Amino acid sequence: MPRKRVTLADVARRAGLSTTAASMILNGRPDTRLSKEAHERVHTAAAELGYRPNVAARGLRTDTTHTIGFVSDSVATTRFAGGLIQGALDAARQAGHVVLVAETGGDPKRESEAIAALLDRQVDGIIFATVRARELVVPELPDGTAAIMLNATSTRHPTAVLPDEDLGGRTAVGLLAEAGHAQGIALVGQSDDAEHGLFRSSTVARRVAGIRVAMAEHRLAFTAEASTWEWEPHNGYTITDALLRRDPGVRALLCLNDRLAFGAYQALAEHGLRVPQDVSVVSFDDDEIAAYLRPGLTTIALPHLAMGRRAVELLLGSAPRSEVLLPMPVVTRGSIAAPR
Amino acid sequence: MPRKRVTLADVARRAGLSTTAASMILNGRPDTRLSKEAHERVHTAAAELGYRPNVAARGLRTDTTHTIGFVSDSVATTRFAGGLIQGALDAARQAGHVVLVAETGGDPKRESEAIAALLDRQVDGIIFATVRARELVVPELPDGTAAIMLNATSTRHPTAVLPDEDLGGRTAVGLLAEAGHAQGIALVGQSDDAEHGLFRSSTVARRVAGIRVAMAEHRLAFTAEASTWEWEPHNGYTITDALLRRDPGVRALLCLNDRLAFGAYQALAEHGLRVPQDVSVVSFDDDEIAAYLRPGLTTIALPHLAMGRRAVELLLGSAPRSEVLLPMPVVTRGSIAAPR
DNA sequence: CACGCAAGCTAAATCCTTTTAGCAATGGAG
DNA sequence: CTCCATTGCTAAAAGGATTTAGCTTGCGTG
Numbered sequence: 001m002p003r004k005r006v007t008l009a010d011v012a013r014r015a016g017l018s019t020t021a022a023s024m025i026l027n028g029r030p031d032t033r034l035s036k037e038a039h040e041r042v043h044t045a046a047a048e049l050g051y052r053p054n055v056a057a058r059g060l061r062t063d064t065t066h067t068i069g070f071v072s073d074s075v076a077t078t079r080f081a082g083g084l085i086q087g088a089l090d091a092a093r094q095a096g097h098v099v100l101v102a103e104t105g106g107d108p109k110r111e112s113e114a115i116a117a118l119l120d121r122q123v124d125g126i127i128f129a130t131v132r133a134r135e136l137v138v139p140e141l142p143d144g145t146a147a148i149m150l151n152a153t154s155t156r157h158p159t160a161v162l163p164d165e166d167l168g169g170r171t172a173v174g175l176l177a178e179a180g181h182a183q184g185i186a187l188v189g190q191s192d193d194a195e196h197g198l199f200r201s202s203t204v205a206r207r208v209a210g211i212r213v214a215m216a217e218h219r220l221a222f223t224a225e226a227s228t229w230e231w232e233p234h235n236g237y238t239i240t241d242a243l244l245r246r247d248p249g250v251r252a253l254l255c256l257n258d259r260l261a262f263g264a265y266q267a268l269a270e271h272g273l274r275v276p277q278d279v280s281v282v283s284f285d286d287d288e289i290a291a292y293l294r295p296g297l298t299t300i301a302l303p304h305l306a307m308g309r310r311a312v313e314l315l316l317g318s319a320p321r322s323e324v325l326l327p328m329p330v331v332t333r334g335s336i337a338a339p340r
Numbered sequence: 341m342p343r344k345r346v347t348l349a350d351v352a353r354r355a356g357l358s359t360t361a362a363s364m365i366l367n368g369r370p371d372t373r374l375s376k377e378a379h380e381r382v383h384t385a386a387a388e389l390g391y392r393p394n395v396a397a398r399g400l401r402t403d404t405t406h407t408i409g410f411v412s413d414s415v416a417t418t419r420f421a422g423g424l425i426q427g428a429l430d431a432a433r434q435a436g437h438v439v440l441v442a443e444t445g446g447d448p449k450r451e452s453e454a455i456a457a458l459l460d461r462q463v464d465g466i467i468f469a470t471v472r473a474r475e476l477v478v479p480e481l482p483d484g485t486a487a488i489m490l491n492a493t494s495t496r497h498p499t500a501v502l503p504d505e506d507l508g509g510r511t512a513v514g515l516l517a518e519a520g521h522a523q524g525i526a527l528v529g530q531s532d533d534a535e536h537g538l539f540r541s542s543t544v545a546r547r548v549a550g551i552r553v554a555m556a557e558h559r560l561a562f563t564a565e566a567s568t569w570e571w572e573p574h575n576g577y578t579i580t581d582a583l584l585r586r587d588p589g590v591r592a593l594l595c596l597n598d599r600l601a602f603g604a605y606q607a608l609a610e611h612g613l614r615v616p617q618d619v620s621v622v623s624f625d626d627d628e629i630a631a632y633l634r635p636g637l638t639t640i641a642l643p644h645l646a647m648g649r650r651a652v653e654l655l656l657g658s659a660p661r662s663e664v665l666l667p668m669p670v671v672t673r674g675s676i677a678a679p680r
Numbered sequence: 681c682a683c684g685c686a687a688g689c690t691a692a693a694t695c696c697t698t699t700t701a702g703c704a705a706t707g708g709a710g
Numbered sequence: 711c712t713c714c715a716t717t718g719c720t721a722a723a724a725g726g727a728t729t730t731a732g733c734t735t736g737c738g739t740g
Contacts (some may be wrong), residue, residue: 400697
């Protein structure tokens with residue numbers, strides 16, 4: 001039972017040297033002139049005692065705590081973007097850092113409290129993340145505290161890690177075009193008519209823009225577009241059901257996220273239509289339900305894991321003051337086929 | 341732009357007092373004899389300068405950092421148990437604490453590294469959590485570092501927060517019995533015949549035990565039991581499909597978790613059976629898919645949020661050296677009806 | 681008038697580490 | 711033999727707080 005922590009002084013005493021010597025040796029200072037023998041004595045003493053430096057005390061002197069802050073609305077606690085934090089934790093661990101996590105639920109008051117609490121603990125930097133990419137108002141941080149926006153943007157902190165939604169949108173269209181779909185393609189989740197002044201996340205706008213550009217490039221047009229505010233399964237069901245009643249000629253659904261696609265599946269089944277033989281479905285996010293559906297949903301994934309990793313790397317390295325866009329990989333399952 | 345942090349010495353200087361006085365006043369020491377006026381001067385000075393104490397420096401002296409560690413296999417990064425960390429973060433925040441999160445992926449080496457990293461930062465205590473409740477081998481911690489097991493157990497650290505699975509199991513049976521189901525009830529996920537020596541999580545054993553006791557109490561018996569190792573939608577589908585082929589008289593499914601139920605829904609639909617008119621379904625966990633299904637799945641929820649909260653409260657208060665069982669609430673949706 | 685006591689405050693030690701400045705011994709050069 | 715450079719090491723300060731011990735001052739009492 002370890003009674004008390006071993007301190008540097010204990011190590012020095014056992015090695016018969018000063019704490020100065022012990023500190024220099026353990027930190028591997030290059031310019032030191034301590035003897036080979038001293039090095040050895042200190043290292044064995046440290047090992048024998050199981051010495052671990054007190055990071056707080058060190059931080060007091062060096063102004064670096066090997067601790068980073070991760071503040072988000074609800075990344076760690078909801079299922080949608082766990083990859084962000086997973087990537088961040090993993091990269092931090094590999095870099096010998098540790099992560100203080102705070103969730104704000106989107107409340108600015110809680111956010112500023114969280115930031116204060118992190119700064120009180122002298123974090124080396126802070127990552128600001130959101131579940132649904134959006135603009136975030138983040139206060140200025142003290143000198144020497146870096147900030148990275150993760151799946152979010154901020155005018156004050158220009159370094160942001162985001163999915164390459166534009167390319168992702170084009171990719172989705174490409175998948176349908178490649179499969180031979182030329183008509184009867186419906187867009188589920190948004191319609192240009194209905195979206196006037198609607199606030200959507202900044203990245204979703206890019207997703208849709210990419211889709212429209214690619215449609216034009218392939219000389220394709222949607223036969224129908226259905227808008228809904230909330231991208232939940234229920235809405236996907238309702239929209240798709242209405243769509244199928246109006247237009248029986250639908251051959252492919254381009255759903256703006258997987259939960260909409262989930263609802264679409266339910267509506268298709270009720271209309272006696274099979275995926276993918278009768279109707280192809282492609283979607284975005286690679287939500288976990290995408291793998292649960294029958295057949296599995298082909299979807300353009302949000303590269304959350306890679307994004308989280310990258311954010312930490314940027315925080316600990318020297319970051320460009322600009323956006324970093326990460327590619328959205330295609331996850332091919334069984335929901336796309338050639339039209340009959 | 342805040343150049344440098346304000347220190348206690350700055351506050352004292354501005355108030356025209358010693359740091360001793362400033363410290364005592366700001367910490368509200370009761371026995372001090374400093375004048376009313378001194379109190380006022382210090383408080384206004386602190387407010388004007390925006391003073392925030394350096395937690396690391398304080399911790400050096402007081403041995404308390406207002407920081408707790410949360411180490412889990414993958415609670416923060418997968419979708420299954422986000423409530424655990426959400427509750428913990430929330431309770432910690434309310435108590436003025438901050439949480440260092442580390443994930444081990446179940447790897448003992450990473451676990452011991454994580455523990456060391458947390459101890460290096462002088463955390464006040466550590467919560468050990470698992471996604472699927474199980475026994476965890478946790479090393480002894482230094483004196484003064486408390487440990488709480490969350491959704492996990494450990495012989496070394498007896499304080500554990502767990503769902504009351506036994507009661508939950510009984511409740512599920514009760515729901516079917518109340519609805520009038522007396523025969524044609526099938527158990528999906530486990531069968532006593534097939535489970536010899538199978539390792540299941542400790543709490544799942546209690547869930548099943550509760551179910552069996554309640555069945556006996558209600559003088560009921562399962563018409564079929566189907567075992568599967570992985571409780572995933574795919575297996576739920578396969579099991580249920582086989583079940584329905586063998587026995588068309590099934591009127592109710594008691595699924596051991598929601599993902600199995602999800603697969604069961606798919607199989608029922610393919611057999612032309614409607615939920616709940618033809619077959620009732622009840623299940624466990626209140627996974628997020630439970631709300632997505634049509635009709636919504638009635639399920640016995642894992643009280644993750646409350647568990648996370650409680651773990652922090654126990655860590656910061658005086659904890660009993662025993663298990664704390666939290667009730668599993670019924671989430672009533674539309675999947676149970678009276679048999680026809 | 682000396683003494684004791686309370687009120688109001690501060691100096692200095694302490695927590696653990698890093699870092700600056702410098703000391704003592706040795707050997708070689710002039 | 712003196713001086714200087716080098717080697718090998720240490721004392722002490724610093725970082726920002728808390729805490730112990732104790733120092734003034736003024737007043738009331740005997």
